[in-house]
Amino acid sequence: MSEKRLPRREREKLRQRREMLAAALELFSEKGYYNVSMHEIAERSEFAIGTLYKFFRNKEDLYKALMMEKAREFHQAIMEALNRKGDVFAVVEGLIATKGRLFADNLPILRLYFAETRGASFNIKAGLDQDIRRLYDESMMRLASVLERGVQNKVFRDIDPYYMAVALEGLINAFLFCWLEDPERHPYEANVMVIKDIFFKGVLAR
Amino acid sequence: MSEKRLPRREREKLRQRREMLAAALELFSEKGYYNVSMHEIAERSEFAIGTLYKFFRNKEDLYKALMMEKAREFHQAIMEALNRKGDVFAVVEGLIATKGRLFADNLPILRLYFAETRGASFNIKAGLDQDIRRLYDESMMRLASVLERGVQNKVFRDIDPYYMAVALEGLINAFLFCWLEDPERHPYEANVMVIKDIFFKGVLAR
Amino acid sequence: MSEKRLPRREREKLRQRREMLAAALELFSEKGYYNVSMHEIAERSEFAIGTLYKFFRNKEDLYKALMMEKAREFHQAIMEALNRKGDVFAVVEGLIATKGRLFADNLPILRLYFAETRGASFNIKAGLDQDIRRLYDESMMRLASVLERGVQNKVFRDIDPYYMAVALEGLINAFLFCWLEDPERHPYEANVMVIKDIFFKGVLAR
Amino acid sequence: MSEKRLPRREREKLRQRREMLAAALELFSEKGYYNVSMHEIAERSEFAIGTLYKFFRNKEDLYKALMMEKAREFHQAIMEALNRKGDVFAVVEGLIATKGRLFADNLPILRLYFAETRGASFNIKAGLDQDIRRLYDESMMRLASVLERGVQNKVFRDIDPYYMAVALEGLINAFLFCWLEDPERHPYEANVMVIKDIFFKGVLAR
DNA sequence: CATGAATGAGGGTTCATTCAT
DNA sequence: AATGAATGAACCCTCATTCAT
Structure with a gap:
C-alpha cells in the first residue's frame, strides 16, 4: 500500500521477503511441508x-508466515464481499463469486489452507491453527449477520443465521470443489445456479 | 469374512497385519504421517x-494400506446406509446418522482421510488419491441415484440428482465439522434438524 | 572384569562402545571438543x-561418557595407591609414583581432564563438572585422612591434614607438569626427590 | 602510557580496540571461546x-590478542611484585598477595588463561601457547633468581632455585583454587598462612 | 572508512531401509 | 521366518567471513 513511502532499504527487504514466500508457496503447494527442504x-x-x-x-516460522499471509489475503477478500452494500441476495451472490475467484486462482495453497482449517494440521505444532481459525470464525460471524438481515426482513425463514x-x-465449498475437479463436466455457472437455487429455496420464507 | 477358511498360517498373517495397521492408525492419527517413525x-x-x-x-505402502482399509470401511458403511430400503427421506436420514457415527468414532483418522479426498494428499506421492476417489465417486453416484428416485416420484424438484x-x-460435512468442533454449542440433534430442514426445503417439489 | 560372562551380544556391544570412545579420545585429545565432529x-x-x-x-553425552570413564579410571588408580598398606611416607611415595605413571600415560586426556576440574569446562553445559569434582573431592579426603595418621603419630606437625x-x-602436579614439558632438563627422579624433600621437610614434626 | 602522544586518530583507534577486547573478554569469560559468536x-x-x-x-586473532593483553597484564603485576625491594620473605609474601589479588579479580579469564598454560589450549590452534609460555618462563626465572638469593644468604637450603x-x-595455585572454590570454608588468610608455613619450613636452612 | 546484508560450508542429528544372523 | 543392529543420505540450522554500498 504505502509501501512506496518506505526507505529504499526497507522496500528491498519486503521484496526479498515476498520472493522467498513466493518460492516457498510454490514448493509447499507442489510437495507439502515435509517434502520441501530449506535448501x-x-x-x-x-x-x-x-x-x-x-x-x-526456522522452517516452521516461514511456513506460518506464508499461511498467515495467504489467510489474511483470503479473509480480506471475503470480508470485502460480505461488507458490500446491497440486499442479501446480492451479497450472497458476491460471496459465491469471490470464493469462486479465490478457489480458481489459489487452488494449490487452498489445499494447504484446508488442511489447516479442517484437516490435520500436523504440519505445524500449534498457534497457526488458532490464528487461522480466528479469521475463519470472524468471516462466519459476518456472514451470519448478513443472513440475519434476511431473517429480520422476513425474506428468510426463522433459522439460526449462524447455521444458515x-x-x-x-x-459453496462442495460445489467449488466439484467444479474444480472437473470443470468440463461441472461448469462454473451451473454450479452457481444450483447453489443459489437450493440455498435460497431452502431458506426463503415461502 | 471367509477368513476362517484360510489355512492357519494365512490367518495368523492377517492377524499380524491387522495389529500393525492398528498401531499405525493410532500413531498416524495422533501425530500425522511425518511425525511417526517406522520404529x-x-x-x-x-x-x-x-x-x-x-x-x-515401505512406509508409504503401509500408509496407503491403512488408508484404503479405512476408506473401504467407511465406504461400506455409507453404501449400506444408501442401500437400505425405505423412501428417500428415510435413506437420507440414515445417511446422516451413519456419517454422524463415522465422524464421531473416527475423528483423528478422518482428519487424515479428508486431507486425502479434499485437501492436499501431500502425505503420499500418488496413487492413493485415485483409489479413494473411486470409492468416493461410487458412493456419490449411489446417493445421486437414490435422490433421483425422489425426482422421479415428483417428491423433489427437477434438479440434477448428482448436484443434489x-x-x-x-x-452434512459442514454441519458435522461444526458439531465436532464444539459439541456443546452445536448439539448433534440441532445440526441434523437444520440439515434436513434446509436440504429438504431446498429440493422439495413444493 | 566378569565381562567374559556376558552373553556374546553384550560383549560385542561393549567392545564397540570401547572402540568409539577410543576414537573419540584420540580426536578430542588432538583437537579439543569443538574441533571434532561426530562424522x-x-x-x-x-x-x-x-x-x-x-x-x-548426542555429542555431549559421548564426551561426558568418555570423561567419566577416564575420571573413574584415574580415581581408582589413585584410591588404590592411597589405600595401600604402609607408613605415611610409603603411601605418599606410592601416590607420587602413581600420578607420575598416570600423567605419562595419559597426557592428552589429562589436558581435557584438567580443563574440567580446574579450568573452564565451557565444553559441557553442566553435570560432568559435578561428578568429576565428587571423585576428586573423595580422593582428596582420602589423602587427608592418610596424612592425618602422620599428624596423630606426631610424625607431622599439627597442620590441618586437608591443607597438607x-x-x-x-x-606433585606442578612438578609433573614441569617434568612432562621438558623431560630432558627435568628428569623424573629429580622431580620426585624435590617433591619429597620439600614436602616432608615442610610438614615433618622437627 | 605514551598513548597521549599519538595523533588523535591513532588514539581513537586504540580506544576502539580496547572496547572490542573488553566486550570479547566479558563474553569469552562467560561462555568460552566456542560459545561466543563474532556477532x-x-x-x-x-x-x-x-x-x-x-x-x-579473524576470531582466533581477536582471541589471541585478548589473551596476550591479559597475559602481559598479569605478567607485569607479577614481575613488579618480584622486583620489589626487600628480603626474600617479603618478596614471596608480596607475590602471594599479588597472585591472590589477580585470582580474585580475574577468575573467569583465568579459567581461560589456565587452559592455555596448563591445559589443553585447544581453543586456539597454535602460536598463543608459545608467547604466553615465554612470559610464564620469564616470571619463573625471575622468581628463581629471587629465591636464589635466599640460598646464597644461606637462609634457604641448597635446593635448585628453579625447583623451589x-x-x-x-x-600458591593449589591454595588459591582451594580458596576460590569455597571462600567460606577456606578463608584467604588461613590459606596464605599454610602456604608460607609449609613452603618456608620446607626450604629453610634449619 | 565503517557498515551489516549476504553467503554457504559444515555442524549435529534423525530415520527409512537393508541384511546378516 | 523373524529379528534388530547397522547404515548413511539428507535434514535443519549456525556462524565466520566477505564485500558492495
Missing part, C-alpha cells in the same frame, strides 16, 4: 540459506 | 522393524 | 554415524 | 561486524 526454498528463491534464516527463524451461514459455506 | 510403529505393534517390512514394502448429492454432502 | 569420530572408529547415536544420545593434602597435590 | 562481540561492543574485522584478522620456584608456584 530447495533457498535455491528456488535464489537466496543463500543463511539469508532465508535472516528473515524467518454454515449451510451456505458447506454448499 | 515407533514397530514398537507400538510389538513387532520387529524387519517384520513390518515383510508386510509392507453434492449439496447434501456439503451440508 | 570424524564415526570415521575414525569405523562405524556409521547412526551407530554412534545408538550408543550415545592440598599442598601435596599442588607440589 | 555477539560486535553487538556487545557496539561496533559493526565489519569493523571488528578491520581490527582483527616450581614448588612455590604449585603451592
Whole structure:
C-alpha cells in the first residue's frame, strides 16, 4: 500500500521477503511441508540459506508466515464481499463469486489452507491453527449477520443465521470443489445456479 | 469374512497385519504421517522393524494400506446406509446418522482421510488419491441415484440428482465439522434438524 | 572384569562402545571438543554415524561418557595407591609414583581432564563438572585422612591434614607438569626427590 | 602510557580496540571461546561486524590478542611484585598477595588463561601457547633468581632455585583454587598462612 | 572508512531401509 | 521366518567471513 513511502532499504527487504514466500508457496503447494527442504526454498528463491534464516527463524516460522499471509489475503477478500452494500441476495451472490475467484486462482495453497482449517494440521505444532481459525470464525460471524438481515426482513425463514451461514459455506465449498475437479463436466455457472437455487429455496420464507 | 477358511498360517498373517495397521492408525492419527517413525510403529505393534517390512514394502505402502482399509470401511458403511430400503427421506436420514457415527468414532483418522479426498494428499506421492476417489465417486453416484428416485416420484424438484448429492454432502460435512468442533454449542440433534430442514426445503417439489 | 560372562551380544556391544570412545579420545585429545565432529569420530572408529547415536544420545553425552570413564579410571588408580598398606611416607611415595605413571600415560586426556576440574569446562553445559569434582573431592579426603595418621603419630606437625593434602597435590602436579614439558632438563627422579624433600621437610614434626 | 602522544586518530583507534577486547573478554569469560559468536562481540561492543574485522584478522586473532593483553597484564603485576625491594620473605609474601589479588579479580579469564598454560589450549590452534609460555618462563626465572638469593644468604637450603620456584608456584595455585572454590570454608588468610608455613619450613636452612 | 546484508560450508542429528544372523 | 543392529543420505540450522554500498 504505502509501501512506496518506505526507505529504499526497507522496500528491498519486503521484496526479498515476498520472493522467498513466493518460492516457498510454490514448493509447499507442489510437495507439502515435509517434502520441501530449506535448501530447495533457498535455491528456488535464489537466496543463500543463511539469508532465508535472516528473515524467518526456522522452517516452521516461514511456513506460518506464508499461511498467515495467504489467510489474511483470503479473509480480506471475503470480508470485502460480505461488507458490500446491497440486499442479501446480492451479497450472497458476491460471496459465491469471490470464493469462486479465490478457489480458481489459489487452488494449490487452498489445499494447504484446508488442511489447516479442517484437516490435520500436523504440519505445524500449534498457534497457526488458532490464528487461522480466528479469521475463519470472524468471516462466519459476518456472514451470519448478513443472513440475519434476511431473517429480520422476513425474506428468510426463522433459522439460526449462524447455521444458515454454515449451510451456505458447506454448499459453496462442495460445489467449488466439484467444479474444480472437473470443470468440463461441472461448469462454473451451473454450479452457481444450483447453489443459489437450493440455498435460497431452502431458506426463503415461502 | 471367509477368513476362517484360510489355512492357519494365512490367518495368523492377517492377524499380524491387522495389529500393525492398528498401531499405525493410532500413531498416524495422533501425530500425522511425518511425525511417526517406522520404529515407533514397530514398537507400538510389538513387532520387529524387519517384520513390518515383510508386510509392507515401505512406509508409504503401509500408509496407503491403512488408508484404503479405512476408506473401504467407511465406504461400506455409507453404501449400506444408501442401500437400505425405505423412501428417500428415510435413506437420507440414515445417511446422516451413519456419517454422524463415522465422524464421531473416527475423528483423528478422518482428519487424515479428508486431507486425502479434499485437501492436499501431500502425505503420499500418488496413487492413493485415485483409489479413494473411486470409492468416493461410487458412493456419490449411489446417493445421486437414490435422490433421483425422489425426482422421479415428483417428491423433489427437477434438479440434477448428482448436484443434489453434492449439496447434501456439503451440508452434512459442514454441519458435522461444526458439531465436532464444539459439541456443546452445536448439539448433534440441532445440526441434523437444520440439515434436513434446509436440504429438504431446498429440493422439495413444493 | 566378569565381562567374559556376558552373553556374546553384550560383549560385542561393549567392545564397540570401547572402540568409539577410543576414537573419540584420540580426536578430542588432538583437537579439543569443538574441533571434532561426530562424522570424524564415526570415521575414525569405523562405524556409521547412526551407530554412534545408538550408543550415545548426542555429542555431549559421548564426551561426558568418555570423561567419566577416564575420571573413574584415574580415581581408582589413585584410591588404590592411597589405600595401600604402609607408613605415611610409603603411601605418599606410592601416590607420587602413581600420578607420575598416570600423567605419562595419559597426557592428552589429562589436558581435557584438567580443563574440567580446574579450568573452564565451557565444553559441557553442566553435570560432568559435578561428578568429576565428587571423585576428586573423595580422593582428596582420602589423602587427608592418610596424612592425618602422620599428624596423630606426631610424625607431622599439627597442620590441618586437608591443607597438607592440598599442598601435596599442588607440589606433585606442578612438578609433573614441569617434568612432562621438558623431560630432558627435568628428569623424573629429580622431580620426585624435590617433591619429597620439600614436602616432608615442610610438614615433618622437627 | 605514551598513548597521549599519538595523533588523535591513532588514539581513537586504540580506544576502539580496547572496547572490542573488553566486550570479547566479558563474553569469552562467560561462555568460552566456542560459545561466543563474532556477532555477539560486535553487538556487545557496539561496533559493526565489519569493523571488528578491520581490527582483527579473524576470531582466533581477536582471541589471541585478548589473551596476550591479559597475559602481559598479569605478567607485569607479577614481575613488579618480584622486583620489589626487600628480603626474600617479603618478596614471596608480596607475590602471594599479588597472585591472590589477580585470582580474585580475574577468575573467569583465568579459567581461560589456565587452559592455555596448563591445559589443553585447544581453543586456539597454535602460536598463543608459545608467547604466553615465554612470559610464564620469564616470571619463573625471575622468581628463581629471587629465591636464589635466599640460598646464597644461606637462609634457604641448597635446593635448585628453579625447583623451589616450581614448588612455590604449585603451592600458591593449589591454595588459591582451594580458596576460590569455597571462600567460606577456606578463608584467604588461613590459606596464605599454610602456604608460607609449609613452603618456608620446607626450604629453610634449619 | 565503517557498515551489516549476504553467503554457504559444515555442524549435529534423525530415520527409512537393508541384511546378516 | 523373524529379528534388530547397522547404515548413511539428507535434514535443519549456525556462524565466520566477505564485500558492495
